[in-house]
Amino acid sequence: MSELAEPKLELQAVSKSYVRDKRPYPVLDRISLHVREGEFVTLIGPSGSGKSTLFRLIGGVERPDEGTVRIGGRETTGERGHISYMPQQASLFPWMSVAANISSALTTAGVGAAEAARLASQWLERIGLGDVAKEYPHVLSGGMQQRVSFLRALLMPRDVMCLDEPFAALDALTRADMQAWLLDLWEAERRSVLFVTHSIEEALTLSDRLYVLSRGPARVLREIAVPFPRPRRADVWKEPAFVRLKEEVLELLQKGAEAEHAL
Amino acid sequence: MASKTGWRRALLPAGTLVLFVLVWEACCRLLRVDPWILPAPSSIARHMAEDAPRLAGQLWFTLRLALKGVGLGVAFGVAAALLFHLIPGVRAALSPIIIITQNIPLIALGPLLIVWFGFGLLPKLILLVLVCFFPVAWSMLAGLGQAEPHLREYLAMIGASRWEVLRRLELPASLPSFFTGLKLTATYSVTAVIVAEWLGASEGIGHYLVLKSKGYDTEGVFSALICIVALALAFYGAAALLERLAIRWRPRRTAPQGGKSA
Ligand SMILES: Nc1ncnc2c1ncn2[C@@H]1O[C@H](COP(=O)(O)OP(=O)(O)O)[C@@H](O)[C@H]1O
Ligand SMILES: [Mg+2]
Numbered sequence: 217m218s219e220l221a222e223p224k225l226e227l228q229a230v231s232k233s234y235v236r237d238k239r240p241y242p243v244l245d246r247i248s249l250h251v252r253e254g255e256f257v258t259l260i261g262p263s264g265s266g267k268s269t270l271f272r273l274i275g276g277v278e279r280p281d282e283g284t285v286r287i288g289g290r291e292t293t294g295e296r297g298h299i300s301y302m303p304q305q306a307s308l309f310p311w312m313s314v315a316a317n318i319s320s321a322l323t324t325a326g327v328g329a330a331e332a333a334r335l336a337s338q339w340l341e342r343i344g345l346g347d348v349a350k351e352y353p354h355v356l357s358g359g360m361q362q363r364v365s366f367l368r369a370l371l372m373p374r375d376v377m378c379l380d381e382p383f384a385a386l387d388a389l390t391r392a393d394m395q396a397w398l399l400d401l402w403e404a405e406r407r408s409v410l411f412v413t414h415s416i417e418e419a420l421t422l423s424d425r426l427y428v429l430s431r432g433p434a435r436v437l438r439e440i441a442v443p444f445p446r447p448r449r450a451d452v453w454k455e456p457a458f459v460r461l462k463e464e465v466l467e468l469l470q471k472g473a474e475a476e477h478a479l
Numbered sequence: 480m481a482s483k484t485g486w487r488r489a490l491l492p493a494g495t496l497v498l499f500v501l502v503w504e505a506c507c508r509l510l511r512v513d514p515w516i517l518p519a520p521s522s523i524a525r526h527m528a529e530d531a532p533r534l535a536g537q538l539w540f541t542l543r544l545a546l547k548g549v550g551l552g553v554a555f556g557v558a559a560a561l562l563f564h565l566i567p568g569v570r571a572a573l574s575p576i577i578i579i580t581q582n583i584p585l586i587a588l589g590p591l592l593i594v595w596f597g598f599g600l601l602p603k604l605i606l607l608v609l610v611c612f613f614p615v616a617w618s619m620l621a622g623l624g625q626a627e628p629h630l631r632e633y634l635a636m637i638g639a640s641r642w643e644v645l646r647r648l649e650l651p652a653s654l655p656s657f658f659t660g661l662k663l664t665a666t667y668s669v670t671a672v673i674v675a676e677w678l679g680a681s682e683g684i685g686h687y688l689v690l691k692s693k694g695y696d697t698e699g700v701f702s703a704l705i706c707i708v709a710l711a712l713a714f715y716g717a718a719a720l721l722e723r724l725a726i727r728w729r730p731r732r733t734a735p736q737g738g739k740s741a
Contacts, residue, residue, distance in 0.1 A: 275635070275636040275637075277632075296635070297637070299637070299638075301637050303629065303632070305629050311728040321637060324638065324643055354728070372637065
């Protein structure tokens, strides 16, 4: 991976405000960040700080007021169809089988129908969900649904995967399970990922780099490189360096909150 | 276990119905009600048995007319719902006219249609389509707009096309509302077809009803009424059956209750 290669995703000074009660309500304040090829980057910030809004800008669902979005080395500001996406709710279509949920998303990304169906069943088999490929999603548990949702995002041939708090709705045990599972699968596949969470442990366990965001309007408070080697153990949280980093991030987030109060 | 609750659900209404018929029969006999005012169920049944071939023929005629009307009406309804949903402004532009058509009494509209289009099939079909398309169009339109916002957001984020959003999300999401409308239409259509035949037809249960009522043949009138109610129930049942066949992804709420715990 060369440092010279253009990042898969690059945001340059992206700002966005909504109008609320007829007054501008700034949500994002000149956010710049990038994700390199095969890199796992996390955005961490308090809820309501504008992380999902940032994803909507990257996905082209909305346009930034200022700044540019570049995906795959090309400016794509306001253009849809360049990312794959995994939201907090699994968002599987209840009237499609598990396999069809995956293959239909692949056809949206330009994969032929037969190839999409083949990929879906092959990968469901690989993650141990081959038995339920033909079932409707409601028979799956919350954790299983998120696995399918992740697989759907992973298999779409897009430059960046955007994961928006994918585990926030799961209970603690399932969540830890899912983190370990995702770590394994991602380390084998190495896609470029932008991940949102408000859990510091989750961020440090999974990512190569993280951006700490302030309370809204969100600014990038700091960029932190996570030093733990790959492949990473799911129990990396036991290391002293992990604890130090966690405290650092926590302090940043708290300071961001205090600065807000001081204003 | 499941069969027990199923039994109770079928038994209770059936029991009420039988009781109702028995009380009716008893009243007619004990109070010696004149048959041309209110015939007893037994004499209606006898009349129906005697007139069975004719009734069946008339019913068959009515059934075909109703099916044509419902088919056309539903097709128009679905087309209208899609048009209103996909092209902004059409709904606002056409709503007043559609509301007006729904507020003109059939009794007034029917004769007008006959004046304009004669006694053939056309005025009857127009009447039926006017009645049948509205419930389907309006419920389906509501369903198309009510698709889960988070699924809509997901499709927007991955850059799905308008057609993909319609086919993958909005159409399937609107099916339950569509069937709500279809069940309404199925019931209304039978009343409408009777009115259409009443106004001008040489055959059909509606025509039979007019003849019998003009001749003060109350038993005949009741025979026709029973056929009409049966037809309406059959239409509703068919719509409900179609719904169950089409919407299979929903976890069943009622049926396997007992079965699962056993
Ligand atoms: N369409 C919108 N119109 C107005 N305000 C919005 C809209 N979408 C989000 N917001 C506001 O923007 C802020 C950031 O929201 P969001 O991006 O969902 O935060 P996060 O994902 O970090 O929790 C919130 O205060 C939210 O109320
Ligand atoms: Mg969010």
